[in-house]
Amino acid sequence: QKEVEQNSGPLSVPEGAIASLNCTYSDRVSQSFFWYRQYSGKSPELIMSIYSNGDKEDGRFTAQLNKASQYVSLLIRDSQPSDSATYLCAVSGSSNTGKLIFGQGTTLQVKP
Amino acid sequence: EADIYQTPRYLVIGTGKKITLECSQTMGHDKMYWYQQDPGMELHLIHYSYGVNSTEKGDLSSESTVSRIRTEHFPLTLESARPSHTSQYLCASTGNGNQPQHFGDGTRLSIL
Numbered sequence: 001q002k003e004v005e006q007n008s009g010p011l012s013v014p015e016g017a018i019a020s021l022n023c024t025y026s027d028r029v030s031q032s033f034f035w036y037r038q039y040s041g042k043s044p045e046l047i048m049s050i051y052s053n054g055d056k057e058d059g060r061f062t063a064q065l066n067k068a069s070q071y072v073s074l075l076i077r078d079s080q081p082s083d084s085a086t087y088l089c090a091v092s093g094s095s096n097t098g099k100l101i102f103g104q105g106t107t108l109q110v111k112p
Numbered sequence: 113e114a115d116i117y118q119t120p121r122y123l124v125i126g127t128g129k130k131i132t133l134e135c136s137q138t139m140g141h142d143k144m145y146w147y148q149q150d151p152g153m154e155l156h157l158i159h160y161s162y163g164v165n166s167t168e169k170g171d172l173s174s175e176s177t178v179s180r181i182r183t184e185h186f187p188l189t190l191e192s193a194r195p196s197h198t199s200q201y202l203c204a205s206t207g208n209g210n211q212p213q214h215f216g217d218g219t220r221l222s223i224l
Binding site for chain 1: 212
């Protein structure tokens, strides 16, 4: 079992719909959780950080964290074709190294 | 906006050459990282550093080496490039605590 798991997709949604991206992790003591967006051929770009249980909203993005279930998700409302990218879930390791464990990423396709 | 810079952005070079990929950040971050990523594939950590004179190997074995003589500078060197080294190399840094990593634009390396 991978330490951070994501469905590789592709996840295809119509323009204007809500895209739901999911991630599970295995280390119960993980403290920090991040979502990165990566366009093809580009570097990862941070879009959300979440540290405590519950929801965190930023514009069209909402991150949800449930530490008991070891589950973190990203909702994208009013999806746009420009949201088409690979979304990487990243979880901090248990030691204070700053190292992140990345999932394999979910490819999102938003169709006009 | 994170200030982390990688040069060159693209490099096409022949087998057997010595290569140095540059990474610099102006944020005073102690922790820096090198990742390797093939197209459409996962990020793999190959080197990291907690500060000056500190370097560690990452999760993926790599023939490259790194140095950390100054806080802001974390170069990666390949002594004798081979076609198997063809990949994208991404540099990242983070501050103390549970902060996210910020990535440079990457170097796309092609060994002929």
